[in-house]
Amino acid sequence: MYFIEPHIHIASRTTDDIQAMARAGCVAVGEPAFWMGYDRSNVGGFYDYFRQLTEWEPKRTANYGIRHFAWMGLNAKEAENVPFAREVIALLPEFLDKPDVLGVGEIGLHKCTKNELATLRELIELALGRDELLLFHTPHLEHKLMGTRMILDLLRADSRVNRDRVWIDHCEEHTIRLVRDEGYWAGLTLYPTTKVTPERAVDMIEIYGPERLLVTSSADWGPSDPLAITALMAAMRRRGHEESLIRRIVYENPLTFMRQCRRFDFTPPQ
Numbered sequence: 051m052y053f054i055e056p057h058i059h060i061a062s063r064t065t066d067d068i069q070a071m072a073r074a075g076c077v078a079v080g081e082p083a084f085w086m087g088y089d090r091s092n093v094g095g096f097y098d099y100f101r102q103l104t105e106w107e108p109k110r111t112a113n114y115g116i117r118h119f120a121w122m123g124l125n126a127k128e129a130e131n132v133p134f135a136r137e138v139i140a141l142l143p144e145f146l147d148k149p150d151v152l153g154v155g156e157i158g159l160h161k162c163t164k165n166e167l168a169t170l171r172e173l174i175e176l177a178l179g180r181d182e183l184l185l186f187h188t189p190h191l192e193h194k195l196m197g198t199r200m201i202l203d204l205l206r207a208d209s210r211v212n213r214d215r216v217w218i219d220h221c222e223e224h225t226i227r228l229v230r231d232e233g234y235w236a237g238l239t240l241y242p243t244t245k246v247t248p249e250r251a252v253d254m255i256e257i258y259g260p261e262r263l264l265v266t267s268s269a270d271w272g273p274s275d276p277l278a279i280t281a282l283m284a285a286m287r288r289r290g291h292e293e294s295l296i297r298r299i300v301y302e303n304p305l306t307f308m309r310q311c312r313r314f315d316f317t318p319p320q
């Protein structure tokens with residue numbers, strides 16, 4: 051079965067990973083801009099990273115028949131210095147105009163500080179002003195519930211937000227309902243050590259259904275699995291789910307969400 055990996059950091063993965071994903075049936079990936087594991091020392095570091103995501107990584111995946119889409123943004127871990135963040139945000143329009151860029155992401159909160167919120171507001175303003183899709187990273191562990199609520203409060207207060215065009219990622223059992231009840235897309239992250247296991251993801255699919263749900267590996271430079279979606283597919287089959295439901299989760303849902311981007315021109319294999 052074909053699948054789409056809508057959240058993976060290809061810049062942190064090897065060519066062997068890309069090849070294994072292609073062999074397993076992956077036809078397209080989404081790569082949000084994120085924290086590369088170290089703080090960039092100047093705005094030029096971001097400029098080169100955004101070029102990497104829009105010029106170099108698409109070529110690496112194309113060698114294996116995988117179409118690459120990127121998201122442009124500034125992760126909360128580097129959002130604390132507001133004037134510096136503003137310089138990075140000023141770079142984004144140039145990259146958002148590129149054909150295979152899906153929108154503004156991943157943006158959000160980390161420790162939920164005032165400065166993170168100030169930067170986040172500017173990023174949301176940029177996205178809404180350009181009618182871009184939005185991808186939110188919600189914080190880890192002890193800050194997740196509070197951070198998810200803060201993001202939902204920000205969005206609820208802005209009448210321009212079209213909730214069909216917003217994806218709130220890294221949901222868990224205690225946050226998925228908040229996100230879906232308000233009409234947003236909810237993301238589940240399959241990490242080997244933190245976040246959600248394939249079995250817990252299947253539990254949530256069974257409880258909440260497949261509507262507006264995206265499941266991803268979010269594989270990056272840490273312990274993570276670029277083939278995690280195939281583990282989800284196997285877990286769903288073990289539980290006796292129909293192939294049509296599996297295809298909906300791993301293929302049709304990502305396409306439905308991504309197609310809302312006006313620049314999206316991918317003809318998916320059937």
Ligand SMILES: [Zn+2]
Nearest residue numbers: 082084156268
């Ligand atoms: Zn990520």
